[in-house]
Amino acid sequence: GxxxxxxxxxxxxxxxxxxxCDPISEHNRLYWYRQTLGQGPEFxxxxxxxxxxxxxxxxxxxxxxxxxxxxxxxxxxxxxxQGDSAMYLCxxxxxxxxxxxxxxxxxxxxxx
Amino acid sequence: AQSVxxxxxHITVSEGASLELRCNYSYGATPYLFWYVQSPGQGLQLLxxxxxxxxxxxxxKGFEAEFKRxxxxxxxxxxxxxxxxxxxxxxxxxxxxxxxxGNLIFGKGTKLSVKP
Numbered sequence: 001g002x003x004x005x006x007x008x009x010x011x012x013x014x015x016x017x018x019x020x021c022d023p024i025s026e027h028n029r030l031y032w033y034r035q036t037l038g039q040g041p042e043f044x045x046x047x048x049x050x051x052x053x054x055x056x057x058x059x060x061x062x063x064x065x066x067x068x069x070x071x072x073x074x075x076x077x078x079x080x081x082q083g084d085s086a087m088y089l090c091x092x093x094x095x096x097x098x099x100x101x102x103x104x105x106x107x108x109x110x111x112x
Numbered sequence: 113a114q115s116v117x118x119x120x121x122h123i124t125v126s127e128g129a130s131l132e133l134r135c136n137y138s139y140g141a142t143p144y145l146f147w148y149v150q151s152p153g154q155g156l157q158l159l160x161x162x163x164x165x166x167x168x169x170x171x172x173k174g175f176e177a178e179f180k181r182x183x184x185x186x187x188x189x190x191x192x193x194x195x196x197x198x199x200x201x202x203x204x205x206x207x208x209x210x211x212x213x214g215n216l217i218f219g220k221g222t223k224l225s226v227k228p
Contacts, residue, residue, distance in 0.1 A: 002155070031215055040116075040202050040218030041156070054215065089156070099144050099163070099206055101216065103156040 002104035004090050010110045011080055019075045019107045023092030030073050031101060032065060033089040034058065041089050047073060080111045114139045116203050118219035126227045127195050133188040133222050135203030144206035145186040146216065147177055151199040159201075162186060173197070198226045 003022045011017050023030050028049050033041035044063070046054045049070035059065075062081075067073040077084055087108050091101040115138045125131055137143055144163050148156040160171025167179040177188045186203060200223045204216040 033216075038220065040204070040220050041216070043215040043217070046215050091156075099146075100158060100161065102158075103148075105153070105155040 002090055002092055002102050004088075004104040004107050006107060007105065008108045008110075010112060013082060013111055014079055016076065016078045017080055017109065019077075019088050019109070021073045021075070021090030021092075021104060023072070023090070024094075024102055027092035027094050027102070028070065029093045029095070029098055030067055031091040031093075032073070032075055033091065035087040035089055035106070036085075044075075044088075077109075080109075082111045085109055085111045114143075114205055114217050116205050116217055116219035118201075118203055118222050120222045121220070122223045122225070124225045124227060125193055128192050131188075131190045131193045131197075131224070133201050133203075133224070135186045135188065135219060136184050137186060137203070137205045138184065139205055142181075145177075145179060146204040146206075147171065147175070147186075147188050148202045148204060148218075149173075149199045150202065150221075156202065159188070193224075193226050195226045195228050198224060200224070 005020045030047040032044040035041045043056050044059050045065050047067040050067050062078045065075045087106045089106045091103045093101045117136045119134050146161045147159040150156050159175050160169050162169050162179045170176050175190050179186050200221045202221045203219045
């Protein structure tokens, strides 16, 4: 399945953090979502292979995502703010069935 | 803009009772619709999906959903719930085509509690 690390991350305001997602190996599409308390997941960004094809306006300049060689992906948040506290979800889908997304367990980020 | 509304924040039912969770969407074309379930500590799991064709779709764990274009609805149903169905349920719509292929727009979710 899709794996994410770490499962939990507590950081101080102003520090940088990096979250990792390992998709299902044959899946070429990878998505990042953010979920806050009482809300459904909100789309952040999307990769097809190594190309980042779309970014939500939720993704401020402090956020950057990469997917080198079309394999795993990292989501880096610079100068974290308390408003960044959320569950960050990763999902992947295949070329043959792009609309069926498989989600990882998420990384819970807490900014103190 | 596309949107999904789940009017019920929290529903409690007794084990063995029937269940219907409501979902309304706003979308200009024929939508791709999904229901996901999220159990505590678990990732989102796809229950079922509707792309086209038969408007009544069957999913895993005994769930089904009916697409009603005239009502812009995609309600989730189960004839007899089990205690293990306690979880949060999310309705989602595909955001569109072209550059937005695949990313989902989710409702806020409905928390289901099943009383034993």
